[in-house]
Amino acid sequence: MKDNPFQPANRLTGATSPASPVPGGVTFTTTNLLKTPGTHGRGRFIVRGTDVRSSARGPFLQLSLGDKNGEVTAICWKGATLAEKLAIGNCVEIDRFQVDDFGPKFEVGELRLLGPGEFKPEEFVATLPANEIARNWTEFHEFMDSIRDPHLQKLRQKIWGDPAIGEKYKIHPSAVFHHHNYVGGNVQHVVGIMRVIEAVCHSYPKLDRDLAIFGAAVHDLGKLKEYEVGASIRVTDEGRMRGHLVIGAEWIALLCAELRAEGYPFPKPIEEDLVHMILSHHGKGEWGSPKPPATAEAMLLHLGDYIDSQTKKFLQDIESNINNPEGWFKRFDPDIGENRWIRTRREPA
Ligand SMILES: [Fe+2]
Ligand SMILES: [Fe+2]
Numbered sequence: 072m073k074d075n076p077f078q079p080a081n082r083l084t085g086a087t088s089p090a091s092p093v094p095g096g097v098t099f100t101t102t103n104l105l106k107t108p109g110t111h112g113r114g115r116f117i118v119r120g121t122d123v124r125s126s127a128r129g130p131f132l133q134l135s136l137g138d139k140n141g142e143v144t145a146i147c148w149k150g151a152t153l154a155e156k157l158a159i160g161n162c163v164e165i166d167r168f169q170v171d172d173f174g175p176k177f178e179v180g181e182l183r184l185l186g187p188g189e190f191k192p193e194e195f196v197a198t199l200p201a202n203e204i205a206r207n208w209t210e211f212h213e214f215m216d217s218i219r220d221p222h223l224q225k226l227r228q229k230i231w232g233d234p235a236i237g238e239k240y241k242i243h244p245s246a247v248f249h250h251h252n253y254v255g256g257n258v259q260h261v262v263g264i265m266r267v268i269e270a271v272c273h274s275y276p277k278l279d280r281d282l283a284i285f286g287a288a289v290h291d292l293g294k295l296k297e298y299e300v301g302a303s304i305r306v307t308d309e310g311r312m313r314g315h316l317v318i319g320a321e322w323i324a325l326l327c328a329e330l331r332a333e334g335y336p337f338p339k340p341i342e343e344d345l346v347h348m349i350l351s352h353h354g355k356g357e358w359g360s361p362k363p364p365a366t367a368e369a370m371l372l373h374l375g376d377y378i379d380s381q382t383k384k385f386l387q388d389i390e391s392n393i394n395n396p397e398g399w400f401k402r403f404d405p406d407i408g409e410n411r412w413i414r415t416r417r418e419p420a
Pocket of ligand 1: 290291315352353
């Protein structure tokens with residue numbers, strides 16, 4: 072859990088308090104603290120979702136609030152009409168929360184919508200520390216340097232030699248929720264997969280290591296167009312319409328075609344392998360892949376992606392629920408279609 076960006080609250084400044092001090096001496100609570108029953112607090116958050124629900128007491132507002140530590144759902148019993156005034160991406164200040172066993176609550180009059188000049192969007196997006204981003208970027212290029220296939224090296228130059236792609240790739244998040252959902256998450260995730268691939272290729276030398284490593288590098292390339300970073304990480308229209316597998320597969324095909332148009336004879340079979348690996352890396356149709364893996368390298372990429380994303384998701388979930396007094400929490404897991412109990416700590420032996 073050492074490399075989790077959510078504890079302490081602000082890894083960039085090295086602050087160890089879970090609360091977030093701002094100029095003027097006001098201390099705001101964070102989403103992490105709002106998961107602890109008995110907490111009271113004042114906070115500033117980005118609205119990540121609004122939902123009006125009904126109960127025996129009448130309609131109420133369920134508000135998803137985010138900051139760089141994560142996300143929390145708060146209830147406002149008489150706040151149903153607030154939903155019309157709030158949009159995803161708005162910044163709100165809530166003067167007083169009360170947190171009970173069922174989560175944070177607040178009263179209608181406690182919420183204030185902040186104007187554009189009253190907050191800095193980047194304060195709300197989680198980010199890896201700059202030195203971790205730099206370290207992951209170096210390791211990424213060490214893996215890429217080890218590829219011996221000259222055609223893949225040519226395509227590498229075409230992709231990451233373009234600053235418009237390379238600079239974005241270096242700092243891009245890998246998700247809105249789930250795992251690696253912070254600035255620098257993409258390369259951290261890719262390097263995690265490359266390490267898995269390296270270990271498996273060591274046991275199975277018949278695998279095309281160059282192809283598998285390069286496949287890891289490009290498997291989520293489409294996320295550069297699927298997500299954009301502002302006050303929160305959001306899915307673009309293109310991302311909603313096509314998703315990163317299709318975007319990435321088409322992008323790679325286009326870059327290969329550009330190489331050929333520039334006079335470089337990029338082999339069609341390598342292009343087809345890469346396109347297939349991108350399209351199949353989610354493993355099956357229910358998980359978003361139009362085709363399951365059909366080559367050993369595509370299967371290895373899928374498994375590497377699954378290992379890295381699921382392990383990190385567990386670690387992030389555990390870290391953000393670390394204050395749970397029971398030492399357990401429950402979350403819905405769409406992969407198994409049911410709730411999953413997760414333990415946050417073991418009793419001392
Ligand atoms: Fe993916
Ligand atoms: Fe991935």
